[in-house]
Amino acid sequence: MLRATSALFSKASSMSSSLAFKPCKLALVQLAVTADKSANLANARAHVLEAANNGANVIVLPECFNSPYGTSFFREYSESIKDGPSVKALSEMAKEAKAYLIGGSIPERDPTNDNIYNTCTVYNPAGEQIAAHRKIHLFDIDVPGKIRFQESETLTAGESLTHVDTEYGKIGVGICYDIRFPEPAMIAARKGCFAMIYPGAFNMVTGPLHWELLQRARAVDNQVYVAACSPARDVTAGYHAWGHSTVVAPTGQVVATMEENQGIVYADLDPQALNDFRQSVPLYAQRRFDLYADVANTKPQ
Numbered sequence: 001m002l003r004a005t006s007a008l009f010s011k012a013s014s015m016s017s018s019l020a021f022k023p024c025k026l027a028l029v030q031l032a033v034t035a036d037k038s039a040n041l042a043n044a045r046a047h048v049l050e051a052a053n054n055g056a057n058v059i060v061l062p063e064c065f066n067s068p069y070g071t072s073f074f075r076e077y078s079e080s081i082k083d084g085p086s087v088k089a090l091s092e093m094a095k096e097a098k099a100y101l102i103g104g105s106i107p108e109r110d111p112t113n114d115n116i117y118n119t120c121t122v123y124n125p126a127g128e129q130i131a132a133h134r135k136i137h138l139f140d141i142d143v144p145g146k147i148r149f150q151e152s153e154t155l156t157a158g159e160s161l162t163h164v165d166t167e168y169g170k171i172g173v174g175i176c177y178d179i180r181f182p183e184p185a186m187i188a189a190r191k192g193c194f195a196m197i198y199p200g201a202f203n204m205v206t207g208p209l210h211w212e213l214l215q216r217a218r219a220v221d222n223q224v225y226v227a228a229c230s231p232a233r234d235v236t237a238g239y240h241a242w243g244h245s246t247v248v249a250p251t252g253q254v255v256a257t258m259e260e261n262q263g264i265v266y267a268d269l270d271p272q273a274l275n276d277f278r279q280s281v282p283l284y285a286q287r288r289f290d291l292y293a294d295v296a297n298t299k300p301q
């Protein structure tokens with residue numbers, strides 16, 4: 001299903017506070033993930049090439065696309081992001097596709113300390129790995145009678161924010177639970193990112209409640225594009241992903257989305273639309289950091 005954005009905001013006359021980036025076509029690959037890593041890599045390759053053949057310049061894979069999503073699987077499926085089979089395959093895919101590839105996430109084992117991370121690696125069209133984002137907020141929740149998931153049982157959190165320079169402009173990257181925290185998206189936007197992209201795997205409890213809401217919130221707060229790419233739902237797996245990979249415009253409107261099955265969602269990202277909206281609703285000139293710059297030092301009471 002594709003929902004088109006209506007032209008709510010007319011073209012701005014002045015572009016004084018405009019953000020420079022080039023138009024590009026984004027593709028979110030909502031992949032059916034199995035317990036067979038090689039099959040997952042082959043399936044990812046086929047879909048990345050399909051997206052590129054359909055004109056995508058920036059292609060995104062889901063969270064944990066090479067492994068089932070579950071704390072009991074992370075160590076078994078983990079590998080190095082320097083020379084493991086998954087990063088080799090991702091690099092080749094990006095090169096074959098001649099596109100930027102935001103390679104979902106994989107369980108990463110760091111050979112220097114044996115820690116396991118949930119890590120998104122990013123590639124340029126030459127196949128070079130240009131960034132790696134380790135999920136900074138681990139998904140530890142307990143909703144009684146509904147879902148308990150504790151990534152921290154096996155994973156270690158990353159320690160840095162990720163902003164990737166591409167020929168189209170700067171893109172911020174987070175992973176799934178990272179989207180619940182407004183600060184990284186705000187920093188990315190203030191540093192000139194035109195989009196925040198989140199490989200993610202919400203579930204049947206939190207998906208209907210928050211998946212779209214959080215993307216729209218991050219988009220409208222920061223007046224950037226926001227996209228989240230999920231695995232397809234597999235009801236035979238231990239974790240049932242919500243699916244619904246989605247792209248949201250800087251206005252907060254959903255521009256492209258889908259249901260729960262495997263497929264690809266496309267959206268054209270347009271600098272003119274972003275800048276027109278920022279001109280119409282000039283948040284960047286109106287913020288009152290004189291009143292709330294100290295948020296990190298304000299303790300919850």
Ligand SMILES: NC(=O)CC(=O)C(=O)O
Pocket residue numbers: 138139175176177178180200201202203206207
């Ligand atoms: N899987 C996640 O990291 C996050 C999630 O499912 C949620 O926040 O809900």
